[in-house]
Amino acid sequence: MGAFERTVLVTGGSGFIGSHLVCSLVCGHPDWRIINLDSLDYCCSPRSLRSVEDRSNYTFFQGDVCDSSTLDHIFSTHNIDVVFHLAARTHVESSFQNPSSFQWVNVEGTRTLLRAAQRARHRPQRFLYISTDEVYGASTNWVFDECSEAQERLQTSATNAGERRFQACSRGSGLKAGSDGLCLCFQLPVIITRSNNVYGPRQHTEKVIPRFLRLLQQNNKCTIQGTVPKSRHFLFVSDAIDAFLLLLEKGDVGEVYNVGSGCEVPILQLAQELVKMVKNVPDSEVDEWLQFVPDRPQVELRYPITSEKLQRLGWGAQVSWAEGIRQTVRWYQDNPDFWTEEPTNAPPPDSGGRPAD
Numbered sequence: 001m002g003a004f005e006r007t008v009l010v011t012g013g014s015g016f017i018g019s020h021l022v023c024s025l026v027c028g029h030p031d032w033r034i035i036n037l038d039s040l041d042y043c044c045s046p047r048s049l050r051s052v053e054d055r056s057n058y059t060f061f062q063g064d065v066c067d068s069s070t071l072d073h074i075f076s077t078h079n080i081d082v083v084f085h086l087a088a089r090t091h092v093e094s095s096f097q098n099p100s101s102f103q104w105v106n107v108e109g110t111r112t113l114l115r116a117a118q119r120a121r122h123r124p125q126r127f128l129y130i131s132t133d134e135v136y137g138a139s140t141n142w143v144f145d146e147c148s149e150a151q152e153r154l155q156t157s158a159t160n161a162g163e164r165r166f167q168a169c170s171r172g173s174g175l176k177a178g179s180d181g182l183c184l185c186f187q188l189p190v191i192i193t194r195s196n197n198v199y200g201p202r203q204h205t206e207k208v209i210p211r212f213l214r215l216l217q218q219n220n221k222c223t224i225q226g227t228v229p230k231s232r233h234f235l236f237v238s239d240a241i242d243a244f245l246l247l248l249e250k251g252d253v254g255e256v257y258n259v260g261s262g263c264e265v266p267i268l269q270l271a272q273e274l275v276k277m278v279k280n281v282p283d284s285e286v287d288e289w290l291q292f293v294p295d296r297p298q299v300e301l302r303y304p305i306t307s308e309k310l311q312r313l314g315w316g317a318q319v320s321w322a323e324g325i326r327q328t329v330r331w332y333q334d335n336p337d338f339w340t341e342e343p344t345n346a347p348p349p350d351s352g353g354r355p356a357d
């Protein structure tokens with residue numbers, strides 16, 4: 001243990017973003033010990049970490065972030081210097097169907113982890129909480145910076161305040177907003193990131209880009225929820241990881257940092273682009289691969305954020321949308337069975353063919 005310069009605990013390290021973060025840390029810092037705590041929920045595949053699982057600086061614990069005895073064991077047997085907290089329930093559709101499990105993992109799990117870190121004999125020097133731009137709520141034309149209030153406190157429509165409009169979002173994002181506040185209440189060196197929709201290889205097929213790709217690969221149409229024109233800002237996963245690692249070294253404790261690419265893509269356009277890339281059809285036939293389905297209970301049109309605070313530290317998105325989506329499509333074409341060959345725990349009930357964020 002003493003041979004390592006730093007010991008880093010990543011919760012949710014087997015998930016989409018977590019596995020990219022773990023791989024980057026394990027390979028980029030052979031002198032750091034990287035510990036991954038993950039319950040191995042249905043949304044992760046053991047194959048995501050196959051490239052690092054035999055490395056001497058990587059350790060995996062299968063366990064629940066809500067279980068204080070597991071956390072106490074990790075903190076008492078390893079001198080954890082840094083925590084990246086990513087473990088969460090993340091599927092928007094499921095947050096409508098099963099809100100209590102979201103509350104349990106996303107809020108109680110965060111609280112349990114914070115408590116364990118606070119009572120550790122060797123307290124972490126940094127605790128990075130990976131949150132989301134959805135905590136601001138949706139806005140049609142107001143751009144959120146880190147001083148904008150998270151949606152839990154502003155669920156009103158302030159029509160007199162110019163065009164500013166806040167809306168309640170999914171229960172999942174409301175709970176993330178609550179957890180952001182929780183983190184800042186503890187006597188720990190916390191830094192919070194709020195990022196756009198992250199995309200790239202190995203993301204579970206319940207999320208919008210891989211879901212569209214899977215449908216098309218199976219010769220099905222892309223199902224688009226509702227007819228209201230929604231858009232999302234997309235951030236390639238390596239740019240998200242770069243931001244987290246920069247903030248570990250240069251971020252100020254107690255601060256929130258938005259991580260946004262500035263790349264906004266309407267969902268309809270996304271589907272059309274993917275149809276062209278996967279099906280290779282002429283423009284005149286693209287719409288034949290689209291199907292409109294009923295919308296979900298709450299509709300969030302867009303989540304615009306500014307990331308100037310992070311950019312002042314030297315971060316900028318390096319991967320263009322054209323390049324990121326090309327790499328992503330190619331990965332799903334090269335790995336069509338990644339999510340079907342080795343199913344982990346049972347997935348939640350089918351959401352009726354709807355795409356999700």
Ligand SMILES: NC(=O)c1ccc[n+]([C@@H]2O[C@H](COP(=O)([O-])OP(=O)(O)OC[C@H]3O[C@@H](n4cnc5c(N)ncnc54)[C@H](O)[C@@H]3O)[C@@H](O)[C@H]2O)c1
Binds near residue numbers: 013037042131196
């Ligand atoms: N994907 C995005 O677009 C995005 C954007 C902004 C923020 N985030 C945040 O980043 C984090 C990771 O997101 P992701 O997309 O990689 O999600 P993911 O669903 O792919 O991964 C979540 C991971 O958490 C693990 N997990 C769930 N419950 C757990 C528990 N009780 N104990 C231990 N592990 C548990 C799962 O097994 C999984 O490996 C989440 O906190 C999410 O809110 C994601």
